[in-house]
Every structure is written in structure tokens, then in C-alpha cells.
Amino acid sequence: MTGPEAGRGRRGGPVEVRRSIPRGAEARVAELYWEAFGRKLGPALDPPDTARAFIAHHLHHDRGIAALLDGEVVGVAGYQLGGRALTGGGARDVLATYGTLRGLPRLVLLSVLSRTPAARELVMDGIAVSPVCRGHGIGSLLLKEIVALAADxxxxxxxxxxxxxxxxxxxxxxxHGFTAARTERTPYLRHLMGFSAVTTMYRPVAAADHEEAR
Ligand SMILES: CC(C)(COP(=O)(O)OP(=O)(O)OC[C@H]1O[C@@H](n2cnc3c(N)ncnc32)[C@H](O)[C@@H]1OP(=O)(O)O)[C@@H](O)C(=O)NCCC(=O)NCCS
Incomplete structure (x- = not known):
């Protein structure tokens, strides 16, 4: 699905869902991501300006679904498939940006947050909608598109x-059909990243999803 969608944003216009991040929207996507996940990612990527620039610079456009309202990206869902994620940048980039001494502990933190998909599994890394547009169905549109993409x-x-x-x-x-499979307690991350447990959820991709994606 790439055309205008049924959802409506706060400004009342139709929301368009695209299967890639538009060129030129890197800084906007980094801003949305940071607004949503800055608390969690801060210890690894702070200060915020450096973090946003790092995310924008290393973005993989083909691993993000974008929701646009009046031409502006108001929501994004990043995913991992085929060894690529929306947020790029390897160990060398982290060390080049933050320096070797400061970069090494950051790499450890980033590895705690990283996830590797199993065979025929799509991992959704992060979904974020602009605070002023939340509660209007945009997150749901992004999730539906993630399901259709996984089916494809x-x-x-x-x-x-x-x-x-x-x-x-x-x-x-x-x-949206996800069920919790397990919860990992992470009390050591509470002060650092603001949470003390992570729940892994799965949603099977059913035959009906394959048909809907066609
Ligand atoms: C979660 C999020 C992507 C949902 O997007 P959305 O466009 O508001 O989603 P929808 O309008 O389709 O659905 C609204 C539902 O989203 C959930 N939601 C989660 N956080 C919310 C928030 N801050 N504001 C509004 N809804 C939120 C609720 O279940 C809400 O339903 P409710 O009104 O019955 O509580 C969005 O709220 C967001 O960006 N939150 C911050 C980032 C985040 O938490 N991402 C998920 C990490 S696992």
C-alpha cells in the first residue's frame, strides 16, 4: 500500500503510508525516534544533538515505514529484515563519532538493545508517532503496514x-494480534534507561495476511 490511507491525522487530512523513508526526511525521522526513545537510547547516544545527527546520517531508508500528513513525516516504524535495520551505523561509526574511550561503553549498551531476527522473522525495532498526532490511528496504520510487508x-x-x-x-x-511470549527482567537498566523489564511479543503472519497484502 503506498497511496492515501483511511486514517486521519490531527489536522484532519488523509494520512499517506509509504514503505520507505522519503529522501530529505532523515532529520525529521531522527527527531521522532529521539523524542520517543531518547530516554532509552540516551546513555548510548547522548548528547541529543549528536544522537539525532548520528541516527539521521546512518538511516537505512528501505527499512522504515513512514506516515505522512500534508507531506510531513508524522510517524515511523523501523524494522529489521535481511540483516538491515532502520537505524544503521556500525561499531566503527560509533567509535568515530564518540571517540574510542567514550565509544566502547556505548557499544556495550547498544549491544544490550540489539535484536537479531530468527529465520523468516521480521523484527519491528521501533514505532513512533509525533506527540501531537497520537491517538488518531496512525500507529495502527503503521502496524498494519508492517504486517502486510512481513507477509510480502x-x-x-x-x-x-x-x-x-x-x-x-x-x-x-x-x-493488533501480538501476544507476549516472555519477559526479561532488567533491574540494572532502571536508572540508566528508565525500564526494568522487557517483554517480547510475537504476531504470526497468517494466510489471510498474505492474501490481504496482494
Ligand atoms: C505507541 C504509538 C506509536 C501509538 O501511535 P498512535 O498513533 O497514538 O496509535 P493509535 O492512534 O493507532 O492507537 C492509540 C493507542 O496507542 C496506544 N498509545 C501508547 N502510547 C500512547 C500515547 N502516548 N498517546 C496515545 N496513545 C498511545 C494506546 O493503546 C492508545 O489507545 P488508548 O487511547 O486506548 O490508550 C505512539 O503513542 C507513540 O509514538 N508513543 C511513543 C513511542 C512508543 O512508546 N513507541 C512504542 C515502543 S514499544
Missing amino acids: HDCRRIRLDVIDVNPRARALYER
Whole structure:
């Protein structure tokens, strides 16, 4: 689906969902990501200006679904498939940006947050909607597109992780067919990243999803 969608943003216009991040929207996507995940990613990528620039510079456009309202990106869902994620930048880039001494502990933190998809699994890394546009169905449109995309790529399931301090996001995922599989307690991350447990959720990609994606 690339055309105008049924959802409406706060400004009342139709929301367009695209299967890639538009060129020129890198800084905007980095801003949305940072607004949503800065608390979690801060210890690894702070200060915020450096973090946003790092995310924007290393973005993989083909691993993000974008929601646009009046031509502006108001929502994004990043995913991992075929060894690529929306947020790029390897160890060398982290060390080049932050320096070797400061970069090494950051790499450790980033490795704690990283996830590797299993075979025929799409991992959704992060979904973020502009604060002023939330609660209008844009997150749901992005999730539906993630499901359609997973079906198109013949994935058998979608995986995501949700932290314990985000029950509303978890409720949204449950409404979209995700179920919790396990919870990992991470009390050592509470002061550093603001959460103390991570729940892994899965959604099977069913035959009906394949048909809908066609
Ligand atoms: C989670 C998020 C992407 C949902 O996008 P959305 O466009 O508001 O989603 P929808 O309008 O389709 O659905 C709204 C539902 O999203 C959930 N939600 C989670 N956080 C929310 C927030 N801050 N504001 C509004 N809804 C939120 C709720 O379940 C809400 O339903 P409710 O009104 O019954 O509580 C969005 O709220 C967001 O960007 N939050 C911050 C980042 C985040 O938490 N990402 C998920 C990480 S696992």
C-alpha cells in the first residue's frame, strides 16, 4: 500500500503510508525516534544533538515505514529484515563519532538493545508517532503496514519488544494480534534507561495476511 490511507491525522487530512523513508526526511525521522526513545537510547547516544545527527546520517531508508500528513513525516516504524535495520551505523561509526574511550561503553549498551531476527522473522525495532498526532490511528496504520510487508516477504512471524513502562503501547500491540511470549527482567537498566523489564511479543503472519497484502 503506498497511496492515501483511511486514517486521519490531527489536522484532519488523509494520512499517506509509504514503505520507505522519503529522501530529505532523515532529520525529521531522527527527531521522532529521539523524542520517543531518547530516554532509552540516551546513555548510548547522548548528547541529543549528536544522537539525532548520528541516527539521521546512518538511516537505512528501505527499512522504515513512514506516515505522512500534508507531506510531513508524522510517524515511523523501523524494522529489521535481511540483516538491515532502520537505524544503521556500525561499531566503527560509533567509535568515530564518540571517540574510542567514550565509544566502547556505548557499544556495550547498544549491544544490550540489539535484536537479531530468527529465520523468516521480521523484527519491528521501533514505532513512533509525533506527540501531537497520537491517538488518531496512525500507529495502527503503521502496524498494519508492517504486517502486510512481513507477509510480502514471506515471513512467518513478527517480533517486537516492549518495555514495562509502556502499557499503552503493549495494549495497542495486543489489539493488533501480538501476544507476549516472555519477559526479561532488567533491574540494572532502571536508572540508566528508565525500564526494568522487557517483554517480547510475537504476531504470526497468517494466510489471510498474505492474501490481504496482494
Ligand atoms: C505507541 C504509538 C506509536 C501509538 O501511535 P498512535 O498513533 O497514538 O496509535 P493509535 O492512534 O493507532 O492507537 C492509540 C493507542 O496507542 C496506544 N498509545 C501508547 N502510547 C500512547 C500515547 N502516548 N498517546 C496515545 N496513545 C498511545 C494506546 O493503546 C492508545 O489507545 P488508548 O487511547 O486506548 O490508550 C505512539 O503513542 C507513540 O509514538 N508513543 C511513543 C513511542 C512508543 O512508546 N513507541 C512504542 C515502543 S514499544
